[in-house]
Amino acid sequence: MAKIRRNEKREMPALNTSSLPDIIFMLLFFFMSVTSMKEVSYKVQFQNPQATELTKLEKKSLVRYIYVGTPTAEFRKQYGAETRIQLDDAFADKSEIGDYIVNQRSAMKESEQGLMTVSIKADKETRMGVIADIKQELRRAYALKISYAATQRTSY
Amino acid sequence: MAKKIPQINASSMADISFLLLIFFLVTTSMDVNQGLARRLPAPIPPDQKIEDTEINKRNLLVVKINSVNQLMVQGQLMDVRQLKEEAKKFILNENDESFYPKLFEEDFGAPFGMMKYTKEHVISVQNDVDTQYQAYLNVQNELVAAYNELRDECAHKYFHKAYKDLDEDLQKRINKIYPQKISEAEPKNYGGN
Numbered sequence: 605m606a607k608i609r610r611n612e613k614r615e616m617p618a619l620n621t622s623s624l625p626d627i628i629f630m631l632l633f634f635f636m637s638v639t640s641m642k643e644v645s646y647k648v649q650f651q652n653p654q655a656t657e658l659t660k661l662e663k664k665s666l667v668r669y670i671y672v673g674t675p676t677a678e679f680r681k682q683y684g685a686e687t688r689i690q691l692d693d694a695f696a697d698k699s700e701i702g703d704y705i706v707n708q709r710s711a712m713k714e715s716e717q718g719l720m721t722v723s724i725k726a727d728k729e730t731r732m733g734v735i736a737d738i739k740q741e742l743r744r745a746y747a748l749k750i751s752y753a754a755t756q757r758t759s760y
Numbered sequence: 761m762a763k764k765i766p767q768i769n770a771s772s773m774a775d776i777s778f779l780l781l782i783f784f785l786v787t788t789s790m791d792v793n794q795g796l797a798r799r800l801p802a803p804i805p806p807d808q809k810i811e812d813t814e815i816n817k818r819n820l821l822v823v824k825i826n827s828v829n830q831l832m833v834q835g836q837l838m839d840v841r842q843l844k845e846e847a848k849k850f851i852l853n854e855n856d857e858s859f860y861p862k863l864f865e866e867d868f869g870a871p872f873g874m875m876k877y878t879k880e881h882v883i884s885v886q887n888d889v890d891t892q893y894q895a896y897l898n899v900q901n902e903l904v905a906a907y908n909e910l911r912d913e914c915a916h917k918y919f920h921k922a923y924k925d926l927d928e929d930l931q932k933r934i935n936k937i938y939p940q941k942i943s944e945a946e947p948k949n950y951g952g953n
Contacts, residue, residue, distance in 0.1 A: 625773035632781040639788035653894040655901040657908055661793040723795055732896050733889035743803045751795035752897055 648673035648690045650727035654757035661751060666719050668708050668747075670701065672726035672734060687727070687734050698734075701741040709747070725753040796901060801943075819861040821850045821883045825899060827890035840898050847906035851938060853878050868937060871918050877937050886945045903942055910938045 650673030661667050671690040675683045679695075689696050691704050709717050722742055726735060742750060823843070824832040831838050833846055853860035861878035868875055883903055887896050908923070911934050915923040923931065 621774065622770060625770065625777050628774055628777035628781055632777060632784060635781065635784050635788065639784070653897045655796050655897055657796060657901050657904040658794040659797045661795065664793075667793065721797075723793065726893050728892070728894035728897075730893040731889065732887050732891040732893060735893055735896070736887075736889070739800060743800050746803070748800040748802060749797075750800060751797045752900070753793065753795040754897060754901075756794075 644669075644671075644690075644693050646671065646690070647676060647679055647693075647695060648688055648727075649676050650674075650725060651729075652725065652753055652755045653728035655752075655754040656757050658754060658756060659751070661721060661723060663719075666712075666716060667721050667723050667751075668705070669723050669725055670738060672724065672730055672738070674727065687730055689734075689738070698737045698741055701738060702745040705742065705745040705747045719749070720747060721749045721751055722747045723751045723753050796897065796904065798900065798942075815882055816862065816880070818859055819878070819880045819882060821847065821881070823883065823885045823899060823903075825885075825887040825891045825895055827888040829892050829895035831895075831899065840895075840902060843899065843902040844906045844909070847883065847903055848910060850883070851878060851881060851906065851910060868933065872933070872937065875937060879939075881941060883942045884945060885942060900942070904940075907938055907940050911935065914938070 648671050650671065672687060673690075674680075674685050675688055675695075683695060689698060689701070691700065696704070705720075705722065709720055712720065724735070724738065739750070742748070822832075822834060826832070831840055831843065833843065838846065850860055853863055856863055856876075861881035863876040864879040865874055865876050866879075867873065885896075885899060885903070887899075911931075912923040914934050914937060915921055915926055915930075919926060919930065923934065926934070
């Protein structure tokens with residue numbers, strides 16, 4: 605005969621969550637390995653130009669960055685909307701590039717100094733006059749290996 | 761009776777790892793650092809006299825970009841999409857035309873053997889101060905693409921492999937046949953329209 609179990613408590617069995625940390629850790633390690641730390645906080649905003657013949661910058665420790673773009677909204681009042689150069693965490697004049705490169709290079713291991721690459725991260729709307737000035741400064745500082753940062757173009 | 765070890769409450773472990781995960785998500789960026797690699801010419805020492813190196817006109821491909829991003833190749837208006845083909849024709853000079861660079865014959869060793877190549881060709885890129893960076897990069901990109909394609913074709917012909925899969929040594933030998941010679945003048949104010 606069927607027994608009517610009305611008075612019995614129907615509690616949900618506790619879900620075993622002991623493996624949850626492991627799963628999260630796996631996610632964490634995945635993200636740690638595929639992403640890279642932000643180099644600096646951007647004070648200029650830029651949109652990378654597009655190109656097809658791209659090469660990856662291999663060793664992070666050998667790369668130095670020069671950012672070129674218009675100041676972000678919070679700095680616009682102070683610095684205007686003209687194209688500006690950012691080195692590390694601060695706005696810089698183009699005349700400071702040479703010193704910056706020399707300083708950065710002397711901080712490197714001697715065997716690696718010749719391998720230093722300068723990545724120019726410039727907005728695609730930038731006028732070439734600015735870029736040419738930067739290139740001249742880099743030439744003068746003997747930083748001849750450069751890379752124009754760009755994103756992969758999929759179509760015209 | 762054996763003493764029971766009290767279990768450590770690990771329920772907050774998930775929260776801790778979540779926090780770590782979120783921290784990494786915020787501080788890292790997904791974008792890979794890639795770009796168009798170029799090499800700048802060494803600076804001219806101030807005491808050195810600037811010599812006008814005489815380049816035969818047929819060895820020179822002049823690419824000019826004006827302030828409104830129009831392209832002029834050898835004095836003719838051109839779309840940037842045609843530039844790669846034009847550059848390839850210029851670098852190869854298959855039919856030994858008199859208006860393309862002079863061909864030199866040289867022994868590149870096995871398996872290339874005797875090959876004709878344009879040893880002295882130079883591609884000169886000149887841009888205006890007001891040229892847009894994207895337009896300039898497009899031109900650079902097409903020119904680099906022309907070289908890359910030629911080298912890749914050569915790699916397929918002799919080694920049946922893509923250029924990027926070859927050893928560094930072989931790549932260097934192919935580079936000798938197609939030496940990359942892109943010269944950049946300092947920007948001038950050519951003015952637009």
